[in-house]
Amino acid sequence: MADIVISPATADRFDDAEHALSGGGDGAGCQCQWWSITNAEFNSTSRDERQALLLEEMAQEVPPALIAYVDGEAAGWVKVGPRPTQRRLPRTRMITQSTTEPIDDDTVWAVTCFVVRREHRGTGLNARLLDAAVAFAHDHGARAIEAYPVDTGVGTHPANELYHGVLTVFENAGFVETARPKPDRPIVLLDLSA
Template structure:
C-alpha cells in the first residue's frame, strides 16, 4: 500500500507543485491560474508568466493549494482557498446564479481545481485531496466550502482534462450537498464547516 502525505503548497515546494501539475492535463500550461485572473489576463499571459504568478502565490501568507505525495513523490494538487481570491468564479454566470453565498464573504472558500498525475489516477487520490482541503479550510476559519464539480454521467463522455473541477461523486461522498445545477453536467456543491 503506497504511503500518501498531503502538505500545503509552500515556497520550498514549488518544484513539487510543478511536478504535480505536469503529470497530464492542462496543469503545466495553466499553472492553476484559471480561476485567479480574468479571462483577458489569462489569454494575454504566457505559461512562464502564469508560473511566476503561481510562485508568488506560494510565497504568500496562506498556501493556495495542497500537494499530495505518494511514496514521497508529488502526485496530485488541489486548489483551496477563500473564494474572494479566485476572481473568475464570481464572473462565471453559471456559478454566480447558483451560489447561496454572497461573493464578497471571505469566510466562503472554494475547492476549484484538482490535478492527479496520470500514473496515480484511479487510486482515490482526488478523494484524499478533497478530505485534506476540507480540513485545511476548516482550520483556517472557512465557514462554507464550495466546489464546482462535473457530473461525467451527464451529456457526452468527458475527457480527463474536463474533470479538473472534480466529479460530483467525490464531493457527495465527502458530505457536500448539491446546491444546484446550472447545467445538467455542472453542479455547485457546498459543505457547512461552521458546525
C-alpha cells in the same frame, strides 16, 4: 500500500508543485491560474508568466493549494482558498447566478481544481486531496466550502474537463448539491459551521 502525505503548497515546494502539475492534462500550461486571474489576463499571459504568478501565490501566508505526495513523490494537487482570492469566480455567470452564498464572503472557500498525475489516477487520490482541502479550509476559518464539479453520470467528458472534480467524490465527502446551472455541472456546498 502507498505512503500518502498531503502538504500545503508553500514556495519551498515549488518544484514539487511543478512536478504534480506536469503529469498530464492542462496543469503545466495553466499553472493553476485559471481561477486566480481574469479571462483577459489568462489569455494575455505566457506559461512563464503564469508560473511566476503561481510562485507569488505559494509565497503568501496561506498557500493556494495542497500537494499530495505518494511515496515521497509529488503526485497530485488541489486548489482551495477563499472565493474572493479566486478572481474568476465572481465573473463566472454560472456561479454568480446560482450560488446560495454571498460571492464576496471570504469565509466561503472554494475547491476549484484537481490535478493527479496519470500514473496515480484511479487510486482514490482525489478523495484524499478533497478531505485534506476541507481540513485545511476549516483550520483557516472557513465557514463553508463550495465547489463546481462535473457530474460524470450526465453526458461524456474528456479527462481534461475533470479538473473541476467529480460530483461523486464531493458527495462522498458530505457536500450537498445547492444548484445545477447546467445538466452536468452542479454547485455543491459543505457547511463547516456545525
